[in-house]
Amino acid sequence: MRKLRSLIRGDEGAATAEYAIATMAAVGFAGLLVAILRSDEVRGILLDLVHRALTFGA
Numbered sequence: 001m002r003k004l005r006s007l008i009r010g011d012e013g014a015a016t017a018e019y020a021i022a023t024m025a026a027v028g029f030a031g032l033l034v035a036i037l038r039s040d041e042v043r044g045i046l047l048d049l050v051h052r053a054l055t056f057g058a
Helices: 002-009 014-037 040-054
Strands: none
């Protein structure tokens, strides 16, 4: 009975599961960013921002 309780209460593998969930969330967020950045409107905004930053002192 004691062994069964220790198996039920044990948190072995919990950190691995947490890392897996965090990794899946990061992959999902990266996929969302890729989808957003592929849009022509966002690409134009970013290119304009970079162009303004590079020609700021000129």
